[in-house]
Amino acid sequence: MLPIERLEQLVRRYGELAEVLCRPDVLSDRAKSTKLNKERSDLEPLVGAFGRYQVVEKTIHENEELLADPELRDLAQAELPSLVAEKAELAQSIQLLLLPPDPNEKKNVILEIRSGEGGEEAALFAADLFRMYSRYAEVKGWKIEILNVSESATGGIKECIALVAGREVYSQLRFEGGVHRVQRVPATETQGRIHTSTATVAVLPEADEVDVQLEEKDLEISIAASGGPGGQGVNTTNSAVQILHKPSGIIVKCQDERSQLKNKAKALKVLRSRLLDLERERQEQQEAQTRRSMVSTGERSQKIRTYNFPQNRVTDHRIRLTLAKLDRVINGDLDEIITALRTNHQAERLQAAGIALAGPAPVAGDDEEG
16 A cells, blocks of 8 residues: 555645745755755656556546446446556555665766686686676766776786766666676687686775765875786886775775876775775675665675576576577677666565565576576
8 A cells, every 4th residue: 555645745845845946045045956956856756656646546436436337337347457557557666766765876886897717718708798888888878987907818807997977877787796607618618618707796886075085094005007918008107006995904906097196086986986885785784684685785705697608598596587698698788687687676675665566576587507
């Protein structure tokens, strides 16, 4: 059941905000005007959905009364199933809109990809993952800025740290963090044997300066010559910046730019995001004492997805989703997986809030063994 009284209060608040925003004292106060405009903008989807819910509910009631009319009964009866289905969908949407928003939902992200077990093949797989996310970002109209990259001798990636900026990036990529496993025949394999390698992905919400305050006394900054796998174009100037955050022990190094100042700025950006993520994980661990979430607790040691090249199959183990289109997924076609993960997360949030779902969360395919 929907909390009708609370919804009506929010509708009244939405109307009040429209009047308040027209007042001269509010119009002249930029900070206050911005805050109130954001509150009204946040309420708009909820108010719209509730308005439509009330219209549908009224129409259902009218059609049920028409069932007693011999001339209009068939017409009313034909309309009722779709109206009832729409009412259920609207109710679920409203329940989701009533849940507390994630403060990181609309933020950009720091994407960190590292090769894991498997040597050079793991580094090549890490490079494949970075290309996959880059192509997905291109489709979404996002921008990717590489903050630091360390390449392997064969052209793979040992580590890549990038800023992904755009509309609601974190809400789309937040569930990509974890251990990704690949099963395929490496280019260096002469006998055609399938190897298993891994790469890790971390997705950190970009931290603003107001989110994380850094004290100079807590930082140990050192400068060194930038390094690389060799060859032309390697930056050998003393521009690489390494920052040690003493309280947490976190070390960040950036060497992608030829300017010390630019590398320092990028390193501080990564450091802030890692510290923000550390705090988020601490809070989630506290919440996990009372309830655990199947998805997105930041436990990156867990294998979350397998990419099986011989069978052209990709499996997300958290939601038991298997798709026979790895060739498309590895080229950036991630929408189906990401939508399923977000739907599952929403279902869990509703369940944790004690709200029953209109139906089971849509999950396709079966998990694979091993």
